[in-house]
Amino acid sequence: MTIHEATLISSSEVAKGTSAFCFSKPIGFTFKAGQAIDLILLAPDLPVGQGERHTFSIVSAPFQNELCITTRMRDSAYKRRLGSLRSGALVHIEGPFGSLVLHNKTSRAGVLIAGGIGITPFMSMLRQAAHDALPQDLLLVYSNRRPEDAAFLQELGSLEQKNRRFRMLATMTQMANSSQAWSGETSLLNESMLKDVMAGLAEPVVYLAGPPAMVAAVRLTLSKARVDDDDIRTEEFYGY
Ligand SMILES: Cc1cc2nc3c(=O)[nH]c(=O)nc-3n(C[C@H](O)[C@H](O)[C@H](O)COP(=O)(O)OP(=O)(O)OC[C@H]3O[C@@H](n4cnc5c(N)ncnc54)[C@H](O)[C@@H]3O)c2cc1C
Structure with missing residues (x-):
């Protein structure tokens, strides 16, 4: 799967202990609502794609310009590093993947x-x-x-x-x-x-x-x- 580059645009707390992170949407990146990505936090000492990664559902919608995720900010190594990112920080994104997408037949609820x-x-x-x-x-x-x-x-x-x-x-x-x-x-x-x-x-x-x-x-x-x-x-x- 292709690894895309993206930069952090903004982060904000959306509930107690829960933060949203919005990244630039890589050119040509498309997804279906409900799909997920791997968010790879870069480690300068590791090759491309080998940084620390976690899977997140994409919380923004396909029509929106930014690619956002939302997570509980627990005290794990990954979340500490995620929480320390500043606007403009470079990350890698792999995906989208996953089949939790709405069925096509709209007559079914x-x-x-x-x-x-x-x-x-x-x-x-x-x-x-x-x-x-x-x-x-x-x-x-x-x-x-x-x-x-x-x-x-x-x-x-x-x-x-x-x-x-x-x-x-x-x-x-x-x-x-x-x-x-x-x-x-x-x-x-x-x-x-x-x-x-x-x-x-x-x-x-x-x-x-x-x-x-x-x-x-x-x-x-x-x-x-x-x-x-x-x-x-x-x-x-x-x-x-
Ligand atoms: C399809 C999918 C979508 C997800 N979407 C979101 C989301 O939108 N928001 C969100 O906050 N989280 C989401 N998650 C979970 C996320 O990937 C992290 O596992 C979670 O945020 C916990 O990370 P942590 O850094 O707090 O804990 P960590 O320290 O990374 O993990 C805590 C414990 O879970 C175990 N663990 C971690 N990953 C796995 C795994 N894949 N299989 C089995 N055990 C594992 C670890 O060994 C450790 O014991 C999603 C996961 C999947 C698979």
Whole structure:
């Protein structure tokens, strides 16, 4: 796969302990919403492509000019190096790859289930869908511990206003530890909640992204809710 050069344009905190990094989009780089890249942080002592790499879903949409990723800023060697990058810093990007992309048949609804940072591939899809006025029903089920941990919550609210075919159910499962107000759902994703929220959607295809333990648990819940395995697509964010 080709290795592209890109430079850091900006970085910002988008939720507590979660930052977005936007890079220049290499000329000729195209991708589908939901796909991922390897972001390679350069080590001067190593040959091209041999720097430290991590995989990230692209959180910006294909129509946008920049290539952005969003990540939990934990205390790993890679994240320390990522966090120390300044505007203009050179990185290498390999990709895009991955098949977590929306199905073509728009008469079938898409149900996007995100656990925490698993929101990233779905942000790209939802930004693109609103931009294209995609004629497809999309439902996002977004589970976080607290509102302060939930990246893009405000933008998702705006996308709901902009795209009448998109609606969101957000749940905050540890409100006892939160300093923010929340009047919405607070339970863990369960069978009856998923059945209720998906009722009436035409032949939904379910997309599931997040840490492996969350993906495994929700997959089990979906099977109890009698969602056919063939209609479930998953992305596990290893490393969490
Ligand atoms: C398709 C895909 C998309 C992803 N998208 C995002 C995203 O949008 N945002 C985001 O924050 N993260 C994403 N991840 C996860 C990301 O690549 C990192 O693993 C994660 O951010 C943790 O990195 P770290 O530096 O905090 O921890 P690290 O110190 O790198 O890893 C923590 C632990 O996980 C283990 N580990 C790391 N990678 C793997 C692996 N591939 N397989 C098995 N074990 C592993 C390590 O051995 C270590 O024990 C994605 C992963 C995949 C596969």
